[in-house]
Amino acid sequence: MSTAFVKMHGCGNDFVILDERAGSRALSPEQAAFLANRHTGIGCDQVIAIQPCSTADAFMRIWNPDGSEAGACGNATRCVADILMREAGREAVTIRTVSGDLHAIRGADGLITVDMGPPRLDWADVPLAEPMDTLRLGLPGEPAAASMGNPHATFFVPDLDAVPIGRLGPEMEHHPIFPQRANIGFAHIINPETIRLKVWERGAGLTLACGSGACATLVNAHRRGLAQRRAQVIVDGGTLTIAWRDDGHVLMTGPAVTAFHGEIALPKVPLAKVPLAKVPAA
Ligand SMILES: N[C@@H](CCC[C@H](N)C(=O)O)C(=O)O
Secondary structure: OEEEEEEEEEOOEEEEEEEOOOOOOOOOHHHHHHHHOOOOOOOOOEEEEEEOOOOOOEEEEEEOOOOOEEOOOHHHHHHHHHHHHHHHOOOEEEEEEOOEEEEEEEOOOOOEEEEOOOOEOOOOOOOOOOOOOOOOOOOOOOOEEEEOOOEEEEEEOOOHHHOOHHHHHHHHHOOOOOOOOOEEEEEEEEEOOEEEEEEEEOOOEEEOOOHHHHHHHHHHHHHOOOOOOEEEEEEOOEEEEEEEOOOOOEEEEEOOEEEEEEEEEOOOOOOOOOOOOOOOOO
16 A cells, blocks of 8 residues: 655755545654655655644644654744645644644745744753753853754854764764754854854754754854844755744744655565665765
8 A cells, every 4th residue: 555745845854744634544663764764765854744633733743764753843844834724725824743833824925934932941941961051051162052842952153164064963963961862053153144054953964954953043043142033044955034032932934845746655564774864964
């Protein structure tokens, strides 16, 4: 039996999205890892399942290519919002995630804005392994930490090209200070309204964009006095506009693009662990 999927992306952060609202089956972590593998599956940065929800427009589940589940994915939220808005003929939807309800609207320019909620800035909410000021972690490079429903650390660097992300990214992702691992951002402040960002994503590696990472970066940059409350965050695959509203909510605006639709046969049995298909950056 084959399973229908749609391949979408937001600024090059790409997703295989399955619709499980008919209730036919639920994806296992091994099947998600299979779908995400760029050599033996379809290939993507995250696998997303849209599930039924009686009190929101849908529930969204998120898997990384290593089969781990994530609490938030900003770019995928815009893609799922695009699907739900098109099918309902509406310009606003609410998507439930394990981290809470996310409201999304489509603007006149076609871009989608998601209210990603307030960042969580207490050490226990990131989470960190021990009590610590999340504004400056006691690590070389003094990153700042924040949760946007998933854990992020941001290093502010003068020259992105000089950062060995392929080595530092995985090293920091697995640092004992992050008991649930973390997404690791490397940000260069161009000016207080423009930030250049690369993110080594937990369970996925270096991606072309990370929506929740862009939100965490703007929040951390503003807390450090490096950015305004609203900035353009330039990632490898495009630009996201991030605004940290006075009421504490973070708004993320960007595109949601459909690449293609397809069908694939899902393996029924758990698969042998396959290595991540990503090639780390030099
Ligand atoms: N691509 C995402 C984040 C996906 C989840 C992340 N790798 C995690 O494990 O927390 C985004 O756009 O936010």
